[in-house]
Amino acid sequence: MNTLSEIFFSGSHWTYVWWAYAITFIIVAASIIIPTVRRKKTLAQIKRKIEKG
Amino acid sequence: MFSSFNFKYFIISAAILLLLALVYAPHSQPLYGDPLKTGTQTKVGVQTEYGLIGTDKFRIYKSQKLEFKYKNMVVTEKINTTAATTGSLFLLTNWLYQLFFFLVTAIAIGYSKPISNFIKKTGSLKYTYNLSGKFIPWIAILALLLATIGIVDGLAFAPTDAQQKDSFRIIYIHVPAAMLCIQAYIVMSIASAIALIWRIKIAEIVAMSIAPLGAAITAIALITGSLWGARTWGTWWEWKDPRMVSVLILFFIYLGIMGLNSAIEDKRTAASATGIFTLSAFVIIPFIYVSVKMFNSLHQGSTQVIGSSDMHPDMARPLIVMFFATMLYFTFALLIRIRGEILIRDRKTQWVKDIALRS
């Protein structure tokens, strides 16, 4: 925790770099995870509809 | 593979492209640095706490100590741009790069019949779903690999910049993201145009899927850009910078496209309406490039940080890797969305029901 706050809040040059990479990573991960989850949910929904008859 | 190769098309297109290369070659710029000529390049400018600000560059081919005053500006820096000494992987001179590109184009034109057959087959949603399902793991692995190489190389192995210290490393995300958001818009416009003219479903799906991705990538570009500016220029947002403002307008256009898509219930009508709006708003793309030149001529006294077009090759190498990595990531994320949308649209067909039962 100490080193994390050191990295992200110290105000040196590296802070900005880590913030940029962290935000990018979050947005990239979200843009991959959200459609995958939606696709799986669509498949599950179709399956439920078939099994309901 | 050779039977379907149309040799006549290949020869004609190769001849035309080689002619173009001959005409265009004297005007081309080196890819980066200038591998054929070594020497020092001096940047003339005003030294401020934000770095060197100015626009004149002089190329000197002997090592000279150059100091003079030019209209109250003081030369303060000498940068070595020998590109041939670092053993980097990307030591292509521009004309070789051009020849390779044109050769590939000519070969593609020679294979035009199989390519057009393939494109026609992608009109079937089932074919596209299955084909992309086969390729998606490889694209993901390759994207992850290249991204890891690029980021590790950029964060750990690229040398520290003299002026910007370590915060220039944001460039390895910012520049690929900025290029990608413009490329994404162009691809979306082409897909929308195809969907409007020929009413092809897969084109509508592609156009609809690119919008949220493009918005995310523009957001990344804006956020990393403002973080970079916070360190180098001192401000989090600089309204005077025309490129920043134009990319913000592009972000709003992406959001508008997403809003228009979700506001219309019927998907085919929504795709057509969105297509018209995408093509009408296309004017922002040339505006991004034109506005830089125009507003620097209007605001005579505006500051402009020098673009690092002559970067040290050790700094440029991770950037090129990140270009490819971000393009592969974009393809990967786009294919996931396209596959999801195909399942939704074709949910009543038998092949989708088979896939759902099997999953």
Added chain:
Amino acid sequence: MTPKTNKNGLTAFLAIIRRDLLLAYRYRAEVINPILYFIIIVSLYPLAISPDPKVLTKIAPGIIWVAALLASLLSLDNLFRSDYEDGTLEQMLMSPHPTGILVLAKIVAHWITTGLPLLLVAPVLAYTLHLDPKAYSVLMITLIIGTPILSFVGAIGIALTVGLRRGGMLLSILVLPLFLPILVLSSVAIQLAASPRPAIAPIIPGAWFDSVVYLTTQAPYSAAIYTLSALLILAITLAPLATAAALRISLR
């Protein structure tokens, strides 16, 4: 088969302009609305920011153009709304004349009823905002070139959203990013015109074409005005086509 008529497109164009102007004349109380919006929005800024003339002089170009933008946006709704509701729009799409020409006529008539009044009121408001006297001509030039662009580009947006239930907010989101370059170019031009610059050296003292020569060659704001003119021509030629296509989609 399209029915044969002995009236050509020009007649249709003029007929629609005449019809829209006649309608505007019959409801002439509504013509005052965009002007009122304009005046109210302009008066918001001195109340909110500061009535100090020195401050107002600097931001006057921006205030006037933002107000023109918002007034144009708010008045876009009556471009197609009434025709959509009583079915005239469908009849226009089914007519043998090219839809682009009819749409062009509607947009021109709309500009005459909503944009042109702004032009008449703007110098008065600029005077109350203490705009530098050097900049008045450039203000009028940018308004004359810019407000038609707003009407044309806004027509695309309203054509896309005319059939939607909550189209008003969506219209703003769609159309304002397209308005931003016009806003920036115009206010930059007026600010440059208002900033201190050397007096014009006349070729022939007192001749009127000095100002034209100055505008086209030496003025610091000429680049912005050229770009605005280019955008206007782009809008006039392409916006009616896009609007016609959007109308066909909205009325499906």
